[in-house]
Amino acid sequence: xxxxxxxxxxxMLAVGLAIAAAFGGYFFGRDSxxxxxxxxxxxxxxxxxxxxxxxxxxFVQFACSQCHGPQGRGGISPDVPDLARSATTxxxxxxxxxxxHGLGESKNPTKPYMPVWGAVISNQQVTELVxxxxxxxxxxxxxxxxxxxxxxxxxVAGSVLYVRDGCINCHxxxxxxxxxxxxxxxxTIPVLSGLDFRHQFNTEAKIEAVIRSGSVIGKAPIVSMxxxxxxxxxxxLQALVAYLDTLx
Ligand code: HEC
Ligand code: HEC
Numbered sequence: 001x002x003x004x005x006x007x008x009x010x011x012m013l014a015v016g017l018a019i020a021a022a023f024g025g026y027f028f029g030r031d032s033x034x035x036x037x038x039x040x041x042x043x044x045x046x047x048x049x050x051x052x053x054x055x056x057x058x059f060v061q062f063a064c065s066q067c068h069g070p071q072g073r074g075g076i077s078p079d080v081p082d083l084a085r086s087a088t089t090x091x092x093x094x095x096x097x098x099x100x101h102g103l104g105e106s107k108n109p110t111k112p113y114m115p116v117w118g119a120v121i122s123n124q125q126v127t128e129l130v131x132x133x134x135x136x137x138x139x140x141x142x143x144x145x146x147x148x149x150x151x152x153x154x155x156v157a158g159s160v161l162y163v164r165d166g167c168i169n170c171h172x173x174x175x176x177x178x179x180x181x182x183x184x185x186x187x188t189i190p191v192l193s194g195l196d197f198r199h200q201f202n203t204e205a206k207i208e209a210v211i212r213s214g215s216v217i218g219k220a221p222i223v224s225m226x227x228x229x230x231x232x233x234x235x236x237l238q239a240l241v242a243y244l245d246t247l248x
Contacts, residue, residue, distance in 0.1 A: 048140055055132025056140035058125045063166030065145060067112060067231055072137040077230045079104075079111050084137050095130045101220035108227075109213035115226040119181050120170055120189075148236075158243025161236050167192075170223065175247045183222045193247035204241045211237055 048056075059065055059072070069075045074082030081087070087095065099121065104113035121129075132138075145164045148157050162168055172178045175192030191197055201207045214227035232240070 048138070049131070049135065051128055051131040052135040052138070053140050053143070054125075055128035055130070055135075056138070056143035058121070058128050059132055059137075060143050060145050061166070062117065062121060062125075062169055063145075063164065064129075066165050070144075071139060072133070077112060079230065083133060087133050088136055090133075092130045092134070095133060096126055099126050099129060106216050106224060106227075110227075110229060112227050112229070112231050116220040116223050118221040119183075119223050120179060154239045154242035155246050156243075157236070158239035158241070159246075161232075161240050162243055165228070165232060165236075165240075167240070175244060181223045184217055189223060192244055204238075204245070207241045207244060208237050211240060 064072065067076055067080045068083050069080075072083030072087070074080065074085070090098075098114060100116070100118035102114045102116035105111060106113045117126075146160050148160045148164060150157070170179055170189045171192050175197075177188060177191035179189045181187060181189045201210070210225065211232070212227070212229040214225040216224045218224070228237070
């Protein structure tokens with residue numbers, strides 16, 4: 001056999017194997033759909049509606065899961081509802097309005113409220129969130145918050161918390177800002193770095209206090225700083241402050 005003939009044979013074999021694997025996968029896939037499966041195994045094998053999948057990722061990216069619990073199942077704070085129980089029956093219009101405009105008592109600094117997301121989350125992403133909530137907030141593979149490392153120091157933990165708790169969506173990477181807040185006085189969500197920030201927030205206690213109690217700078221659709229007291233632990237607040245201390 002020439003070298004050419006041998007490689008042609010190899011290609012044919014490979015194609016044959018690929019076809020066999022595809023058929024095998026097809027039948028296996030059908031079988032596993034009929035099997036009784038836990039939500040986790042469904043997520044690993046079944047195809048998820050792309051809009052619902054996108055909604056699951058948006059739900060994690062904007063830290064909805066940090067206040068409402070994984071898959072919105074609650075258990076974080078008595079002030080934050082279990083969405084699987086309360087929200088799946090709300091109309092798309094109601095859900096969109098709650099997400100865009102927030103909900104609850106924003107003026108009480110000791111309690112969390114539903115933040116105002118209208119200026120931060122796109123219409124498309126809100127549509128995806130609504131699809132995800134209406135689908136019953138299923139488990140979707142890899143739509144999970146990043147793991148916070150332990151034993152590597154507070155600032156390292158804080159850098160991951162900055163992403164996991166969604167600070168980055170409003171304050172930008174490295175606290176550099178750049179996210180518009182059109183109806184607020186300075187038209188933008190503030191930076192968390194630089195001389196002005198360091199000057200105004202010149203102690204760790206002041207930074208910790210504003211993360212815990214937030215700040216209401218006006219009515220929706222103005223975006224205010226959410227209240228994280230009762231949501232983010234004391235240890236994690238200190239880690240966030242340690243991380244902010246490392247910025248420019
Ligand atoms: C800082 C904590 C926090 C974050 C982050 C948060 N929520 Fe909420 N959310 C709340 C609180 C508190 C309420 C209850 C408000 C009330 O009724 O007083 C709420 C209420 C809701 C409701 C209404 C539920 C009902 O049955 O009335 C929906 C829907 C909702 N949130 C969706 C979301 C989505 C989607 C995200 C992510 C984009 C999100 N939330 C992020 C705190 C939060
Ligand atoms: C929904 C958008 C949003 C999210 C999410 C958010 N913030 Fe804010 N944050 C704001 C806004 C708006 C202000 C400005 C409030 C004001 O001017 O009174 C602010 C103010 C602050 C301030 C004070 C800075 C200043 O100049 O007023 C700190 C510190 C801060 N945020 C830290 C954080 C941290 C840490 C997180 C994550 C745990 C976070 N923020 C998440 C919107 C957000």
